[in-house]
Amino acid sequence: MTTEMCFQDIEKFCKSMPKLELHAHLNGCISNGILERVPVFDRSGKNAEDNWISHENAVVQEKKTLDLAECFRTFAKIHEVIRTPEILHWVTTQVIEEFWSDNVIYLELRTTPKKIHNIPSKDVYMEKVVDAIIECQKKFPIVVKLLVSIDRKLSVLEGEENATLAIKWSKKFPNIVVGMDLSGDPSKGVFESFVPSLVRARDSGLKLTLHLPEVANALEAEQMLDFRPHRVGHAVNIHPDLGGTQKLWEILLTSRIPVEVCLSSNVLSKCVSSIDEHHIKYMQDSGIPFVICTDDSGVFCTTLTNEYQLAANTLLLSQDELKVLTLKSIDYSFGSPEDKDMLTAMVRGWWENRNQEELL
Numbered sequence: 001m002t003t004e005m006c007f008q009d010i011e012k013f014c015k016s017m018p019k020l021e022l023h024a025h026l027n028g029c030i031s032n033g034i035l036e037r038v039p040v041f042d043r044s045g046k047n048a049e050d051n052w053i054s055h056e057n058a059v060v061q062e063k064k065t066l067d068l069a070e071c072f073r074t075f076a077k078i079h080e081v082i083r084t085p086e087i088l089h090w091v092t093t094q095v096i097e098e099f100w101s102d103n104v105i106y107l108e109l110r111t112t113p114k115k116i117h118n119i120p121s122k123d124v125y126m127e128k129v130v131d132a133i134i135e136c137q138k139k140f141p142i143v144v145k146l147l148v149s150i151d152r153k154l155s156v157l158e159g160e161e162n163a164t165l166a167i168k169w170s171k172k173f174p175n176i177v178v179g180m181d182l183s184g185d186p187s188k189g190v191f192e193s194f195v196p197s198l199v200r201a202r203d204s205g206l207k208l209t210l211h212l213p214e215v216a217n218a219l220e221a222e223q224m225l226d227f228r229p230h231r232v233g234h235a236v237n238i239h240p241d242l243g244g245t246q247k248l249w250e251i252l253l254t255s256r257i258p259v260e261v262c263l264s265s266n267v268l269s270k271c272v273s274s275i276d277e278h279h280i281k282y283m284q285d286s287g288i289p290f291v292i293c294t295d296d297s298g299v300f301c302t303t304l305t306n307e308y309q310l311a312a313n314t315l316l317l318s319q320d321e322l323k324v325l326t327l328k329s330i331d332y333s334f335g336s337p338e339d340k341d342m343l344t345a346m347v348r349g350w351w352e353n354r355n356q357e358e359l360l
């Protein structure tokens with residue numbers, strides 16, 4: 001970052017920049033502000049005015065270190081709030097609106113469809129999320145895509161079900177449902193068992209992103225990288241100085257698979273000991289492609305602005321480098337060629353205007 005820019009300037013600058021978010025779990029992105037306002041809907045599905053779920057029931061998330069196990073307990077608490085199709089629809093609109101307020105112009109949301117509480121089926125889950133996306137795209141200048149996740153604690157059969165669901169919904173809404181993700185508690189489940197489902201999704205045109213294990217598991221990390229997904233999440237425990245191996249690092253390096261970097265998530269979940277020890281520096285030095293993401297903006301009390309600011313401070317990025325980072329995230333996105341052209345024009349337009357204003 002240029003020396004004349006102070007901390008607040010960087011924040012203001014990162015906020016004003018148009019940004020792309022490529023790694024955001026729907027329920028992990030429900031902020032305290034949203035949780036405190038979850039409405040109670042009456043039986044007809046209408047929002048019963050002034051009837052909010054009490055604050056005591058809301059999950060209070062704090063910006064503090066949680067270990068991974070605590071993170072997963074927090075997700076379970078949030079899932080307790082998502083009791084009806086109406087609430088799911090409402091929270092999805094709120095999450096999208098919060099990203100839009102942060103100047104996110106393109107958002108890839110991911111979620112594991114669930115049949116829980118009064119949500120009668122995974123299809124209804126998909127319907128509510130897709131409806132909310134369509135509604136928000138009419139209201140705000142933001143492009144939103146959906147990736148269907150497989151939570152790795154699920155059975156192989158349920159993984160198959162999610163792949164079938166993703167394929168079916170991508171045929172219905174090809175501009176919205178564009179990919180699949182494998183995520184969840186890395187101490188549960190086995191990547192290899194989901195390979196047939198993921199291959200089926202890939203063969204039907206869906207893009208894939210896999211969470212590389214956030215705990216040291218060189219064998220699984222290697223299997224995931226060898227699978228050549230379109231992107232990977234996190235990439236902790238890959239570099240030989242940081243819990244990985246030379247072999248893993250070289251596979252990542254030569255594969256050119258873009259990494260979704262989630263700085264706050266990695267530090268707050270204690271997968272990385274501090275921001276200064278984060279592998280983002282090694283990735284920058286080696287030229288490994290990466291994109292800055294939030295992961296769970298609600299659970300980690302962060303924003304994409306904050307993550308860009310952290311990256312700018314950690315890597316001492318110039319404004320021009322921030323522009324390049326944003327333009328690269330367009331390339332790595334799962335948007336269509338038309339989406340990418342439109343986003344490139346928007347981002348370039350914003351930077352050109354800004355440069356002209358500076359000259360005046």
Ligand SMILES: CNc1ncnc2c1ncn2[C@@H]1O[C@H](COP(=O)(O)O)[C@@H](O)[C@H]1O
Pocket residue numbers: 025026027028071075076110111112149151183184185186211214265269295296
């Ligand atoms: C912190 N690092 C992480 N590592 C692995 N999986 C994570 C995660 N953060 C979130 N999830 C996955 O996303 C779900 C919440 O969103 P959805 O209910 O699907 O919308 C979590 O239950 C977990 O499966």
Ligand SMILES: [Zn+2]
Pocket residue numbers: 023025183211233295
């Ligand atoms: Zn994630």
